[in-house]
Amino acid sequence: MTIRQTIGTAPDATAIEAIARDALERLPEPFRRHLGDIVLRVEDFADEETLAALGIDDPFDLSGLYTGRPVGEKSSQDSGALPDMIHLYRRPLLDEWAEGGETLEALVSHVLIHEVGHHFGLSDADMHALERMAE
Template identity: 35%
Template sequence: MPVRMNKERFEELVGEALDEVPQELLDLMDNVVILVVDDAPPEDPDLLGLYEGHALTERGWDYAGVLPDRISIYRRPILAICDDEDDVVDEVAITVVHEIAHHFGISDQRLHELGWD
């Protein structure tokens, strides 16, 4: 049974996960917004998070005037795989780190090698 949690509490957990990211990394993040979204896209309903944009490693001299990159954290899919609030805390932290890593150009394969599944 999915964990029941309102959006405000879930957003607090995302904020707490961001507080755990070293400030040096947060300072390097550029032109990116982090959003809590209720549902994943219909084509991938089990997705927990998604990075959309141009990773820092892919930005060239002509990178200017673009909309911010987006990190979406999907509330309902995360709640659906968790047994209790402690599981939600852990999964939110993992998902936030995973998507921030994509902003820095770290691939899913490398994250897997590092143990961030």
């Protein structure tokens, strides 16, 4: 008798984005109100230029990134600037998920909320508090 185990495919970018959007919906209203214009992008890896600018050699070492100006640093002189973005990198997230003991939802939420924290200019302690509020 042969035992056959079915193993599903790794979550794609759409699935990761759905997890991230769900995490955004769980944030308290005062935070969600200021996230309406932020762009959420899920890509397999950061591009070479981004990795070089951050001094990162291994693309698996970057699971998320906020690009833009924190809310408290914005001014009316920012016209023409690119939109604020949160980038989530699928392959590093999946690698970390496979190696760790937490759910993919918890990991994606953690990385997303960390990047949201950068958008608001929060400290690490504030980011952890925000993460607890979104559970």
